[in-house]
Amino acid sequence: xxxxxxxxxxxxxxxxxxxxxxxxxxxxxxxxxxxxxxxxxxxxxxxxxxxxxxxxxxxxxxxxxxxxxxxxxxxxxxxxxxxxxxxxxxxxxxxxxxxxxxxxxxxxxxxxxxxxxxxxxxxxxxxxxxxxxxxxxxxxxxxxxxxxxxxxxxxxxxxxxxxxxxxxxxxxxxxxxxxxxxxxxxxxxxxxxxxxxxxxxxxxxxxxxxxxxxxxxxxxxxxxxxxxxxxxxxxxxxxxxxxxxxxxxxxxxxxxxxxxxxxxxxxxxxxxxxxxx
Amino acid sequence: xxxxxxxxxxxxxxxxxxxxxxxxxxxxxxxxxxxxxxxxxxxxxxxxxxxxxxxxxxxxxxxxxxxxxxxxxxxxxxxxxxxxxxxxxxxxxxxxxxxxxxxxxxxxxxxxxxxxxxxxxxxxxxxxxxxxxxxxxxxxxxxxxxxxxxxxxxxxxxxxxxxxxxxxxxxxxxxxxxxxxxxxxxxxxxxxxxxxxxxxxxxxxxxxxxxxxxxxxxxxxxxxxxxxxxxxxxxxxxxxxxxxxxxxxxxxxxxxxxxxxxxxxxxxxxxxxxxxxxxxxxxxxxxxxxxxxxxx
Numbered sequence: 001x002x003x004x005x006x007x008x009x010x011x012x013x014x015x016x017x018x019x020x021x022x023x024x025x026x027x028x029x030x031x032x033x034x035x036x037x038x039x040x041x042x043x044x045x046x047x048x049x050x051x052x053x054x055x056x057x058x059x060x061x062x063x064x065x066x067x068x069x070x071x072x073x074x075x076x077x078x079x080x081x082x083x084x085x086x087x088x089x090x091x092x093x094x095x096x097x098x099x100x101x102x103x104x105x106x107x108x109x110x111x112x113x114x115x116x117x118x119x120x121x122x123x124x125x126x127x128x129x130x131x132x133x134x135x136x137x138x139x140x141x142x143x144x145x146x147x148x149x150x151x152x153x154x155x156x157x158x159x160x161x162x163x164x165x166x167x168x169x170x171x172x173x174x175x176x177x178x179x180x181x182x183x184x185x186x187x188x189x190x191x192x193x194x195x196x197x198x199x200x201x202x203x204x205x206x207x208x209x210x211x212x213x214x215x216x217x218x219x220x221x222x223x224x225x226x227x228x229x230x231x232x233x234x235x236x237x238x239x240x241x242x243x244x245x246x247x248x249x250x251x252x253x254x255x256x257x258x259x260x261x262x263x264x265x266x267x268x269x270x271x272x273x274x275x276x277x
Numbered sequence: 278x279x280x281x282x283x284x285x286x287x288x289x290x291x292x293x294x295x296x297x298x299x300x301x302x303x304x305x306x307x308x309x310x311x312x313x314x315x316x317x318x319x320x321x322x323x324x325x326x327x328x329x330x331x332x333x334x335x336x337x338x339x340x341x342x343x344x345x346x347x348x349x350x351x352x353x354x355x356x357x358x359x360x361x362x363x364x365x366x367x368x369x370x371x372x373x374x375x376x377x378x379x380x381x382x383x384x385x386x387x388x389x390x391x392x393x394x395x396x397x398x399x400x401x402x403x404x405x406x407x408x409x410x411x412x413x414x415x416x417x418x419x420x421x422x423x424x425x426x427x428x429x430x431x432x433x434x435x436x437x438x439x440x441x442x443x444x445x446x447x448x449x450x451x452x453x454x455x456x457x458x459x460x461x462x463x464x465x466x467x468x469x470x471x472x473x474x475x476x477x478x479x480x481x482x483x484x485x486x487x488x489x490x491x492x493x494x495x496x497x498x499x500x501x502x503x504x505x506x507x508x509x510x511x512x513x514x515x516x517x518x519x520x521x522x523x524x525x526x527x528x529x530x531x532x533x534x535x536x537x538x539x540x541x542x543x544x545x546x547x548x549x550x551x552x553x554x555x556x557x558x559x560x561x562x563x564x565x566x567x568x569x570x571x572x573x
Contacts, residue, residue, distance in 0.1 A: 010377045017385050020368060024389055027403035027445070030413065034406065046416040093297035100290025108294075117502035118305065119554055121527045122547040125315060125534045126308035149304040156297060181289070210396035212509040217535055231398035232513045235405055242406060249402050256394045264387050271450065272457030 028253075035059070035246035042242045058247035068248060070222040071230035075252075078140055078215075078226050079208035082147035086155045086204040087197055089148070094159030095189065099168065109160075115153040120146075121213055128217050138224050143215055147208035155200045158270050162196030163189075199270030202263050209256060227252050315544035326541070333545035343546070345521055346529040347553075353440050353525055354504045360444040361500060362493075365451035372452075373459045386456070393449040397509030404442045405429075405514060429515055432522040439510050439523055447504070451496055458492040459485070494565050498558050505554050526550050 022029075030049070034042070035058050037051040062068050097105065127146065128137075136142040166189065174184045190197075212228040219225040231252060234245050260267070319329040337343050368389055376382040395403065407414045408428035415425040428438040462485065470480050508527035511517065517524040517532070526546065534543030 013371075013374065013376070014381070017371065017381075020371065021385055021388050024445075025391060027400075027407055028391065028395070030407065031403045045411050047411070047413045049413075089297040089300060093294045096290045096293025100293065102290050102294065108298075115301065115305065117499045117558075119502060119506035119551060121506045121508050121530065122551045123305070123308045123312060124530060125540050125544045125547060126311035128535065129315075129540065130308060130311065145304055149301060152297060152301060206394060210394075210399075212397055213512075213531075216512070217531075228396045228398050228509075231396065231402060232509075235398070235401055235513050245402060246406070249399050252396070252399055253394055257391070260394060261387070264390075265383075268386070268390070268453055271453050272460075 031246045032250050035243055035250050037243050039241060039243060058241070058243040059251070061244050062248050062251060067222045068227075068230060071225060071227045072251070074140070074222075074224055075209060075226035075228070078143045078147060079205050081140070081144045082151070082208040083201050083205040085144065085148045086151050087201045090152055090155030090159050090200065090204075091193065091197060093156045095163050095185070097156070097160045098163035099171075109157075112153045112156055116157065118150070118153075120150050124213070124217060127214060131218055137218060138220050140224060142218050143211075143224075143226070146214045146218075147211050148204075150211075151204040151207045155204055158200045158203075158273070159193070159196055161273055162193060162200075162270075166192050195266050196270065198263050199266030199268075202259065202267050203270065205259075206256060312544045312547050315541055316548045318541045318544075320538070320540035322538075329541060333541045334549075337542065337545050337549065342521065342524065342529060346524045346526045349436060349522070349524055350505060350526045353436060353443070353507070354501060356437070356440045357443050357447060357504045357507075358497060358500050360440075361448045361451050362496075364444065364448040365455050368448075369452045369455040369459060372456055386453075390449045390453060392445050395446060397446065398513050400442050400446050401510055401513040404438075404445070408438055430519055432520050435515055435519055436523050439514050442510055442514070443504065443507060447500065451500065454492065454496055455489070458489050462488045490569075494562070498561060501561075502554050502558060505557075506550060 033050060036054045036056070038053055038055045038057065041048065041052055096102070097109065102108065127142075131137045131139075131142045170192070171184050171188055174188045175181070179188070209226075210228060211226075212232065215226050215229050216232070219229065222230065231249060234248065315326065316333055317329060317331070318326040319332065320326050372382060372386055372389075392400070406412060409415065410425060410427055410430070414428070419425050426434055429435050466484050466488070467480055470484055475483065506527050507525065508531060511523050511525050511528050512531065515523040517528050527550070530543050530546040530550065533539045533546060
């Protein structure tokens with residue numbers, strides 16, 4: 001009896017949460033539903049929410065266009081490379097900042113924090129010009145480097161605070177037992193830092209996967225451009241095939257969503273700990 | 278013992294941080310130096326860069342479009358921050374009340390974080406469909422107001438329509454940061470206040486807000502610096518139109534640099550934008566710390 005009343009007490013809370021979540025996620029829900037509609041249901045007015053007949057044709061048509069396969073592949077390739085680079089450089093720097101006495105460490109930490117909000121778009125002209133001079137225009141390398149550099153300050157900052165939370169005494173014990181410094185890093189520190197690395201790596205991946213401006217100005221055509229560029233050029237072509245466009249959009253977010261569901265708690269705890277500090 | 282370990286490997290510490298620092302230096306600091314240099318030059322395809330003194334800055338300040346962009350950018354930025362904070366606070370407080378089931382709360386927390394996963398072009402497409410003249414939103418609006426709204430085609434609504442998409446993408450991260458802040462407030466502060474007979478509103482006003490102050494400053498500064506230079510949504514959704522009503526400073530920079538190939542002029546826009554951001558952030562932090570001192 002009391003149990004039932006206890007549950008009823010939280011009814012307004014759940015209702016409110018469901019309504020808020022529905023309103024916030026409505027565009028995404030609508031997009032997914034639209035992607036399963038046949039073309040004749042796209043132009044009806046008033047617009048409908050649910051498809052009358054469900055179809056996967058829009059998805060098949062995406063995969064039959066070579067252009068989009070390029071965009072998707074480029075997006076994955078650039079983001080994965082950039083994530084690895086970020087995690088490697090970031091763990092090294094984060095570990096160094098956490099464990100060693102360094103000259104001007106405070107200033108360095110503040111500089112890294114300030115870089116986190118660096119307005120990257122200001123560098124549009126030099127990036128464009130330098131990439132042409134160095135032969136990096138329309139290459140993966142240019143985008144990997146730029147994606148890495150803008151995620152790196154956050155990655156360093158978060159990993160530094162993560163390493164801070166791992167007690168030094170564990171490493172010292174291993175060193176006394178005769179482990180080399182390299183072994184300590186690989187066999188003792190790396191496994192302990194796994195959760196932090198996964199969380200920050202995911203953040204770096206999301207940033208790289210969603211980067212648009214530099215992909216736009218440093219690539220030409222679908223040969224090297226990632227999916228964000230492919231999505232942006234669809235805008236304004238609505239009246240042709242919404243369902244196909246929504247299918248591409250869904251496909252562009254789905255992989256991120258699937259990985260995110262598994263690593264959610266690492267990402268959230270990473271953001272939270274970084275914010276509080 | 279702890280200090281001993283830290284002293285012993287001091288020189289190795291430099292080796293650990295060097296790759297990242299060198300990388301940041303080459304890919305950010307050097308181009309930053311370049312943008313300063315370009316801004317005092319004139320670019321032409323035949324002569325490359327020639328020194329031009331303050332010419333670019335002079336013509337920039339006398340350009341009406343520059344001032345329009347600045348005005349739009351401030352409206353866009355401040356509007357985004359205000360709505361971001363309102364939405365993020367509201368939802369963070371909802372997630373921070375006592376939930377009977379922690380799994381349910383974590384599910385909602387994850388679900389509400391989803392817009393953060395959408396890239397700007399993807400969000401532009403999602404909202405673009407809803408904003409259509411004969412789209413879903415207009416169907417509702419027509420039933421309420423009688424006339425549809427041309428979200429992206431009307432100079433009165435275009436900037437706000439783009440701004441709303443920016444808020445939709447921005448607020449989840451801020452919500453998580455606020456939630457983290459709320460959860461790190463020591464519960465004994467609330468208990469003590471409860472014993473003293475403080476009600477909910479008093480507790481919020483005298484405990485929650487003061488405890489959250491420095492986090493709020495960080496959030497506002499980061500949100501300001503990133504939104505002020507935001508480019509992706511405007512490029513995708515409106516291209517500065519209709520009638521320049523969504524011309525933001527970043528779009529102006531892109532248009533002059535990447536479409537008109539006026540590299541010197543565009544660099545001057547970049548330098549001025551960076552200076553405006555630094556000045557606003559600096560002034561905000563200065564005023565904030567002065568007020569904190571006055572309080573202490």
